[in-house]
Each structure stands twice: as structure tokens, then as C-alpha cells.
Amino acid sequence: MFMFASVLRDHMPEAGPLLVGLAIALVALGRYLIFAGGALGIITLFRRPLRFRQIQKIPFTSTQMTREFLYSLSSFIVFASVGLAGFRLNETVGFFAIYKVPDQYGWVWFALSVPVALLVHDFYFYWAHRFMHQPGIFERVHRIHHLSTNPSPLAAFAFHPLEAVIEALGFILILTVVPMHPLAFLIVSTLMITINVIGHLGYELYPSGLQASAFGKFLNTATGHNQHHRAFSFNYGLYTLVWDRLFKTTHPHYEATFDALTARQSAGPDSPLSDKGNLS
Numbered sequence: 001m002f003m004f005a006s007v008l009r010d011h012m013p014e015a016g017p018l019l020v021g022l023a024i025a026l027v028a029l030g031r032y033l034i035f036a037g038g039a040l041g042i043i044t045l046f047r048r049p050l051r052f053r054q055i056q057k058i059p060f061t062s063t064q065m066t067r068e069f070l071y072s073l074s075s076f077i078v079f080a081s082v083g084l085a086g087f088r089l090n091e092t093v094g095f096f097a098i099y100k101v102p103d104q105y106g107w108v109w110f111a112l113s114v115p116v117a118l119l120v121h122d123f124y125f126y127w128a129h130r131f132m133h134q135p136g137i138f139e140r141v142h143r144i145h146h147l148s149t150n151p152s153p154l155a156a157f158a159f160h161p162l163e164a165v166i167e168a169l170g171f172i173l174i175l176t177v178v179p180m181h182p183l184a185f186l187i188v189s190t191l192m193i194t195i196n197v198i199g200h201l202g203y204e205l206y207p208s209g210l211q212a213s214a215f216g217k218f219l220n221t222a223t224g225h226n227q228h229h230r231a232f233s234f235n236y237g238l239y240t241l242v243w244d245r246l247f248k249t250t251h252p253h254y255e256a257t258f259d260a261l262t263a264r265q266s267a268g269p270d271s272p273l274s275d276k277g278n279l280s
Contacts, residue, residue, distance in 0.1 A: 025080035039153040053203040060152040071158035078164035097179040126243040129236040162169040199225035208262035
């Protein structure tokens, strides 16, 4: 969405701040409706065959989803405001590391810039998230997001306005410190919303045995983030558990919970396996 504003200004230099800000908000809303709304539609339509993948056996309520949707709308207004301010400042100072010609850095960097940007953003998110869990800040700001102890996909961007500012600054950071082609940034932002929605899905999509692989051990999951919404002091990462494992903030029952849940999935919906660890 931030990159869309840059493209809009390139092709419509006469576009005023109001139009650019509106464009950012509408792009953010459109992506949210497609990804979060689409995910909610799928798990609602297929809730019966997916029931054994459900992490908490608690239905999403209409009151909860309305609150999540309205706070997400307010977040998009904040994203538009921060994005517009960032691009106006960039036009004056020129601090964004955006490049338009792929050959400027080569295709190898084009490919590498995606995981590098994700790791930079994940590191920023981890510490920003821990900051928002500090006493006094949590109650005034981050509590809004945690009103959903069993979040639906609509909760992906359900933030207090101040938290939305902090989230938006993460993208400003990426555009400042990581040289990126617009297409690479589009890939990053698409992965961001996809993984964010998966984390708030309420259903575990990944297969059993994931923890046995080096990649899977550090990949964040719906189980991990759902645990965070119930036990606030663990699993702060967005894309990965790299920083949680490094700084010892992984939930102590995370592996057992994930393995128990995915074992039920493998055995099928009529498996006699218990729900032990399901709500840890």
C-alpha cells in the first residue's frame, strides 16, 4: 500500500495529499477484505470438515468480529496518514531506499531483499510488540488487540490508533534500510498480510512433523499466535519464532500444544486423542 502511493505519484504527479492518502487507505482495505474476509469465509463455509483443526472450541461472536472490523478500519486511516507523511517527507529529504530498475542491484539482491526485509520487520515487530506489553502501555494501547482472546481473521489489524502508528513505522523502517524494488516490496507486503491472517485464523493449517524440520521449528503458526492471545507473555514474533527462541520468550508448552493439535488432524476428526495443551 505504501508502494502504491509512490507509483500513484509517479504516474499522477498532480495527485494531491488527500487523493494519495485515500488511495493508501483503499488499497489497505481492499487487501484486508480479500485476505482476512476471504479466510473468514472459507473457515465459515468449511467449518464442519475443518472442526478438528480448530485451536479453541469457542465460536467467533458477531460482537467480537464487528469490533475487530471497526478497529481495523481505523488502522487503515492511520496507515494512510503515516504513509502519506512518510512519502511527503521522502519527496523532500529522499531517505527511502526504493529503486525502480532491477539491474541497479541485480536479480540476486532482488531475491534476497525479500527475506532480508521480512527478518528486519520481524525483529522490529518483536521488540515493538514486547514494548506494547509493558505495564501502563498494554492497558492503554495494546489491550484493544487482546480483547479477542480467540481472535478471528478480522483481528489481523484490530489496533488502537497509537499501535497502528507503531505498526506503520515498521514499513517505513523497511523502506529506509533495505534497498527494495517495488515488486519485491509487493511480495513482502503480501506475505505480511498472509502470515498475519494465518496467525489469527483460529485453525492450525500446518501439518504434523513441522517442528522436526529446521525451517518449521522457527516458523510462526496459528497455534503460536493463538497462544499469545491467551498467555500474553510469550510468542511475540510475527513471521517467525526466531527472536522468541533466541530471547527465551517461546511459550513453554508451544511444541506440545502444536504436536497434540496436529496429531488430532492426522488422525482425523473422530480421533480419540485428547485436547491436552489446546488452550495452553
